[in-house]
Amino acid sequence: MSELYFLKNRGNPESKTIDFYLAHGGYEALKKTLKSFEPNDVIEEVKKSGLRGRGGAGFPTGLKWSFVPQDNPNPKYLVCNADESEPGTFKDRYIIEHEPHMLIEGMIISSYAIRSHLAYIYIRGEFVQGARILEEALAEAREKGFLGKNILGSGYDLDIYVHRGGGAYICGEETGLLESLEGKRGWPRLKPPFPAVVGLFKSPTIINNVETLANVPLIMERGGDWYSQLGPNPKNAGIKLYCVSGHVNRPGLFEFEMGMNLKELIYEHAGGIYKGHQLKGVIPGGSSTPVLRPDEIDVSMDYDSLAAIGTMFGSAGTIVMDETTCMVDALYNLERFYAHESCGQCTPCREGTMWMVKLLRRLEHGEGTVEDVDLLADIAGNIMGRTICPLGDAAAMPAKSFVQKFRDEFIEHAKQHKCPVKKDKSIKVTDANA
């Protein structure tokens, strides 16, 4: 797509108002949908588009919607996951703060598709400004008749509420989120049953990411077939927001079709490596996705291409690390985050993340041994696939990949009894578990 969709109004403070949105074709997709589409037809259109979830797992959106059992007498819910806590990811916040009506229009169409009459936006507690903007945008939409009873005379009723989270990463995991939305501690649930069947208040619930839902008006406006032509192939179709942070000259948010080349993203669009330094490693899709070496980044940023080289597209939160980065320290930083955010329900995740933090701290302080390097990889291997929710895997995957791809640097820490990268560094102990 030559023109921008998400970022087309970048820098315009009016873009969040309903008047601006309406003046630029906003809510036309909703009008078209309510006039000409039955709910099942919307699901078919989204299936045709090839849209996959932009929250990290890449599950096909239309297919997920089709799992809602329509013979279940309970209410159906749509929940927008606006938790966005994955380090390196800052795309949903842009949509919320600058294009809230794109999200709201997408949510109304999606709720109609799954026959829901009540939807929630679960927003990360720290996004105070975002929650305020959403509340104002919802009030505007209600006033114009896009929400409430008998929307646009169609006979369809819907309301949407904003629910602010407590600020825990685990509340971004869909079942932790549902627990939190029900007013409980955000402890993930065992699956199956999946939320589409047993979700919020034991009722069928679809949980979708902000960016996923904000794609829906575009799909309904131009058609699923048109959308599926964007990107490298129909299984990796559409448009995408890419976040780039770390050691680049121009960090920020970029919009392209799916399949942007990772090397081009870093060296052309993000301005190359900071101060002309050498590239050392790239985390392509948010902090939990396996790290890549510089010789691996000539790759298409899409679900299948990144999976083929052993990593993940995730939330497209690309973190760039240059030659001044100590990979032990970088992993130590990541693992402290996961240990802190583990909800503690599963032993491998609760204990394993703590052990990894201790080993990494030891290595970074020059107190580790060569055996510790293998022990680290071993612990990560014992967390993988043995937990209730994927946070365990999210903590294990960086550890496994960092040790595998930068093994020499880990070994050198043990052999030299100091950090060989940041020789002058005086390490401050910042974690409570040290």
Ligand SMILES: Cc1cc2nc3c(=O)[nH]c(=O)nc-3n(C[C@H](O)[C@H](O)[C@H](O)COP(=O)(O)O)c2cc1C
């Ligand atoms: C620990 C953890 C944190 C997550 N955080 C988020 C998040 O902040 N936002 C999000 O959309 N999905 C997050 N997810 C993924 C959700 O569980 C879920 O797959 C997603 O919201 C589904 O939406 P989608 O199909 O539109 O991608 C997280 C998953 C895990 C395991």
Ligand code: SF4
């Ligand atoms: S994997 Fe970790 S975060 Fe997920 S349920 Fe188990 S202990 Fe909690």
